[in-house]
Amino acid sequence: MINIYCDESCHLELSTKSEDMQKSMVIGGIKCRKEHVKEISDDIKKIKEKYGIYKYNEIKWTKVSQSKIEFYKELIRYFFNQDRLEFRCVVFPDKSKFNYSRYDHDDIYNIMYYLLLNKMIKNSEYYNIYVDKKDTRGSSKFKRLREYLCKHHGDFQMETIKRIQIVDSRDLQIMQLADLFIGAISYYNRGLSRNNSFSSAKRELVELIEDLSGVDLGKKTNLSKQKFNVFVWNAWGD
Structure with missing residues (x-):
């Protein structure tokens, strides 16, 4: 059994109030075999405690600061040294290019989740998929997504994906780690990492x-790079 922990950044519909700040959207997930989840979660808690952070305090990209830079660097190094974790994300660089006259914003969201998970799933395995509860679109959307993914993989008995469940990321250390990477990739694709007027700590993490x-x-990136995989989706122009 494999668990996939998913999160997202700048997932809301584009608005004129902060168009430049939210034009890119990123959805991503970390994959981990279920039997290793407790060990890895405990390791992350130990890293928190090493830096004087309560083990149940949430890791979030929005919390990154210079005073905690070494903590976040150690988390990133831990991921790359831990061969039981794999990350993949889908980046939509510019939501303004989406055909909103023909489709609604949920179409972006649904397609990106499909593009993300379709390449993380193999027919020979079974999966639990967990999605952060900040998604407010309800479980019916994920029920349809599960059906599409299973059928695409030839599983008409709906056994490959046991569940897609909405959860609170505060309770899941690996999902919090996913938030860190997704936030960094979103930051990069919005051009903020190349702007010296923004956080130097976040720029350091992007570079790391x-x-x-x-x-x-x-x-x-090529699909063969399974440890850390980025797919850039340019809507139907790709």
Whole structure:
């Protein structure tokens, strides 16, 4: 059994109030075999405690600061040194290019989740998929997504994916780690990591992730790079 912990950044519909800040959307997830989840979650809690952070305090990209930079760097290094974890994300660089006259914003969201999970799933395995509860679109959407994914993989008995469940990320250490990577990739694709007027701590983390992964966070990577995989989706122009 494999667990996949999913989160997202800038997932709301584009608005004129902060168009430049939210034009890119990222959905991603970390994959981990169920039998290793407790061990890895305990490791993350120990890293928190090492830096004087309560073990149930949530890791979030929005909390990154210079005073905690070494804590976040250690979390990132832990991921890349831990061969039981794999990360994949889908980046939509510019939501303004989506055809809103023909489709609604939920179509972006549904397609991106499909593109994310379809390449993380194999017919020979079974999966639990957990999605952060900040999604407010309800479980019916994920029920349809489960059906599409299973059928695409030839599983008409709906056995490959045991569940897609909405959860609170505060309770799941691995989902919090996913938030950190998704936030960094979103930050990069919004151009903020190249703007010196924004957080130097966040720029450092983006550079560390690129260095350790060997991946350009703004470009599509080959599917063979399973440890850290980025797919850039340009809607139907891709």
